Amino acid sequence: xxxxxxxxxxxxxxxxxxxxxxxxxxxxxxxxxxxxxxxxxxxxxxxxxxxxxxxxxxxxxxxxxxxxxxxxxxxxxxxxxxxxxxxxxxxxxxxxxxxxxxxxxxxxxxxxxxxxxxxxxxxxxxxxxxxxxxxxxxxxxxxxxxxxxxxxxxxxxxxxxxxxxxxxxxxxxxxxxxxxxxxxxxxxxxxxxxxxxxxxxxxxxxxxxxxxxxxxxxxxxxxxxxxxxxxxxxxxxxxxxxxxxxxxxxxxxxxxxxxxxxxxxxxxxxxxxxxxxxxxxxxxxxxxxxxxxxxxxxxxxxxxxx
Amino acid sequence: xxxxxxxxxxxxxxxxxxxxxxxxxxxxxxxxxxxxxxxxxxxxxxxxxxxxxxxxxxxxxxxxxxxxxxxxxxxxxxxxxxxxxxxxxxxxxxxxxxxxxxxxxxxxxxxxxxxxxxxxxxxxxxxxxxxxxxxxxxxxxxxxxxxxxxxxxxxxxxxxxxxxxxxxxxxxxxxxxxxxxxxxxxxxxxxxxxxxxxxxxxxxxxxxxxxxxxxxxxxxxxxxxxxxxxxxxxxxxxxxxxxxxxxxxxxxxxxxxxxxxxxxxxxxxxxxxxxxxxxxxxxxxxxxxxxxxxxxxxxxxxxxxxxxxxxxxxxxxxxxxxxxxxxxxxxxxxxxxx
Numbered sequence: 001x002x003x004x005x006x007x008x009x010x011x012x013x014x015x016x017x018x019x020x021x022x023x024x025x026x027x028x029x030x031x032x033x034x035x036x037x038x039x040x041x042x043x044x045x046x047x048x049x050x051x052x053x054x055x056x057x058x059x060x061x062x063x064x065x066x067x068x069x070x071x072x073x074x075x076x077x078x079x080x081x082x083x084x085x086x087x088x089x090x091x092x093x094x095x096x097x098x099x100x101x102x103x104x105x106x107x108x109x110x111x112x113x114x115x116x117x118x119x120x121x122x123x124x125x126x127x128x129x130x131x132x133x134x135x136x137x138x139x140x141x142x143x144x145x146x147x148x149x150x151x152x153x154x155x156x157x158x159x160x161x162x163x164x165x166x167x168x169x170x171x172x173x174x175x176x177x178x179x180x181x182x183x184x185x186x187x188x189x190x191x192x193x194x195x196x197x198x199x200x201x202x203x204x205x206x207x208x209x210x211x212x213x214x215x216x217x218x219x220x221x222x223x224x225x226x227x228x229x230x231x232x233x234x235x236x237x238x239x240x241x242x243x244x245x246x247x248x249x250x251x252x253x254x255x256x257x258x259x260x261x262x263x264x265x266x267x268x269x270x271x272x273x274x275x276x277x278x279x280x281x282x283x284x285x286x287x288x289x290x291x292x293x294x295x296x297x298x299x300x301x302x303x304x305x306x
Numbered sequence: 307x308x309x310x311x312x313x314x315x316x317x318x319x320x321x322x323x324x325x326x327x328x329x330x331x332x333x334x335x336x337x338x339x340x341x342x343x344x345x346x347x348x349x350x351x352x353x354x355x356x357x358x359x360x361x362x363x364x365x366x367x368x369x370x371x372x373x374x375x376x377x378x379x380x381x382x383x384x385x386x387x388x389x390x391x392x393x394x395x396x397x398x399x400x401x402x403x404x405x406x407x408x409x410x411x412x413x414x415x416x417x418x419x420x421x422x423x424x425x426x427x428x429x430x431x432x433x434x435x436x437x438x439x440x441x442x443x444x445x446x447x448x449x450x451x452x453x454x455x456x457x458x459x460x461x462x463x464x465x466x467x468x469x470x471x472x473x474x475x476x477x478x479x480x481x482x483x484x485x486x487x488x489x490x491x492x493x494x495x496x497x498x499x500x501x502x503x504x505x506x507x508x509x510x511x512x513x514x515x516x517x518x519x520x521x522x523x524x525x526x527x528x529x530x531x532x533x534x535x536x537x538x539x540x541x542x543x544x545x546x547x548x549x550x551x552x553x554x555x556x557x558x559x560x561x562x563x564x565x566x567x568x569x570x571x572x573x574x575x576x577x578x579x580x581x582x583x584x585x586x587x588x589x590x591x592x593x594x595x596x597x598x599x600x601x602x603x604x605x606x607x608x609x610x611x612x613x614x615x616x617x618x619x620x621x622x623x624x625x626x627x628x629x630x631x632x633x634x635x636x637x638x639x640x641x642x643x644x
Contacts, residue, residue, distance in 0.1 A: 028419070028462065196414055197410075197411060197415045198414060198416055198417045198418075200369065200409065201407075201409055201415040201475075203401070204369060204401055204402060204406065204407040205401060205402030205406065205428065205432065206399060206401035206402035206429070206433060207428070208398060215420075215428070216417050216420075219420070220417070220418065220419055
């Protein structure tokens with residue numbers, strides 16, 4: 001019976017099929033990209049985010065950390081924008097432009113990593129809760145409810161004050177406070193996918209629970225998580241700025257947007273630029289991320305597929 | 307013939323009962339079911355919607371959703387082993403490998419975000435312990451076998467038509483060369499021309515690999531075309547079963563007779579179809595005695611009181627009717643031909 005199965009022409013074609021299969025697999029994401037490209041606002045958001053990412057990568061090329069970003073120069077303090085200092089200087093005479101550029105590193109790292117931690121933790125919990133249901137679901141989701149009952153910024157403040165203010169704890173605090181959101185999103189989509197026939201079919205071919213969760217369920221509920229993640233990065237950057245503003249985040253002299261806002265606050269009357277530019281940077285970055293998030297939501301929505 | 311559980315039987319279901327318990331209400335889905343199947347044989351499982359056909363299939367696969375479903379009693383002996391007693395891990399090795407299942411709707415039984423090649427390769431990867439590359443190779447061969455060019459292994463399910471999707475599903479089901487294939491209304495969601503193609507394909511592959519098959523359907527014509535044996539289910543019980551020719555020609559049970567009577571006849575023009583009167587009994591509250599008696603044209607008081615036992619008819623198939631046990635006098639029309 002095996003003779004019929006090893007057809008020669010089939011084998012000839014098969015050697016090529018992985019290569020042929022690969023671009024087709026990407027085509028699904030290409031389709032999303034095409035839809036996203038039509039959304040002008042999302043593209044604007046993407047452009048801004050690209051600039052921010054580039055600024056973070058090439059921060060050292062743009063301005064030297066030791067000599068420009070943290071070195072104090074009291075003779076030039078609180079200068080307005082000029083050809084030498086594009087966005088002026090702060091209360092210690094440091095170039096605000098250079099500090100904003102270096103500040104992107106912290107903001108992006110905390111934003112992306114804390115969201116990644118939150119997605120892994122929240123997604124895992126949500127997937128387990130949704131897949132098994134019953135008691136497990138109840139226990140996990142009630143714990144999540146308890147987390148949700150505490151305002152997330154308060155929760156983050158509590159965690160940072162308990163563990164100490166440093167970069168790692170800051171990320172952890174922001175991640176933990178957004179875990180319930182991801183758990184809810186993932187659980188909701190797992191619930192709808194769990195009862196579909198292809199999951200039963202997967203069980204019928206002898207797939208284990210883990211395989212069903214990771215190979216069949218999670219790939220099918222990625223799109224809401226991606227959207228939530230894009231918006232979540234914005235939220236995390238905002239939380240970082242907020243925590244740094246009240247002194248619980250990044251510690252001076254390291255440049256951070258929220259900390260810069262806080263530092264310039266008492267000179268607001270004489271030196272508007274010290275607070276305005278970091279504030280604008282935060283606003284524009286968050287806006288860009290939100291625009292991209294909204295665009296992704298539309299692009300990933302299967303109902304909008306032609 | 308059902309009584310002797312000889313070792314030749316590939317599958318023998320004995321006294322299988324499955325219930326669903328929801329909010330304190332018990333639905334009796336399958337009640338004391340007996341089925342035997344030899345290697346290479348095809349059994350048609352026929353019945354109305356709600357007769358317990360799909361639950362029986364899930365029972366064999368060990369996939370009755372629990373809760374609310376529960377196997378109350380019985381044995382599912384497959385190749386000498388009771389599947390119901392088998393540990394979970396071992397049962398996973400049987401599913402998809404030695405017993406596989408084709409689902410009703412090919413549109414929803416394929417994962418939309420995996421390529422069909424990956425989905426066929428997955429079952430091979432799970433059961434045959436081969437490398438990823440080898441499993442993809444075999445997946446391509448399986449696709450060719452069901453009449454789809456292997457180059458399309460990289461395509462996603464939405465790029466296929468309904469009939470082709472069902473072919474993919476068949477390729478998945480047959481990828482590990484199973485001993486038993488359970489097809490749950492494999493053609494119901496397809497249009498008639500595609501139905502014929504898919505049935506031919508299944509018939510062909512089945513005979514090529516000597517796979518036994520349980521074909522669940524409510525289409526008597528399909529059964530006649532494909533099956534060797536037939537079992538008619540009503541309210542969770544097999545009311546008549548045996549060799550297909552024998553059951554079709556020497557029909558004994560009034561329900562089976564009713565089913566045949568409800569098929570429109572091309573040679574005679576009739577104004578109205580001739581359905582079996584009444585509805586399936588409420589499975590949460592099955593009638594006493596013979597389950598079919600409220601709808602049976604020949605029912606008497608005895609039928610409501612005592613439950614019929616399976617009887618071997620003189621032509622060699624099994625039916626469950628009190629008339630055959632001579633506890634109820636058959637009416638003239640239905641007199642058993644000697």
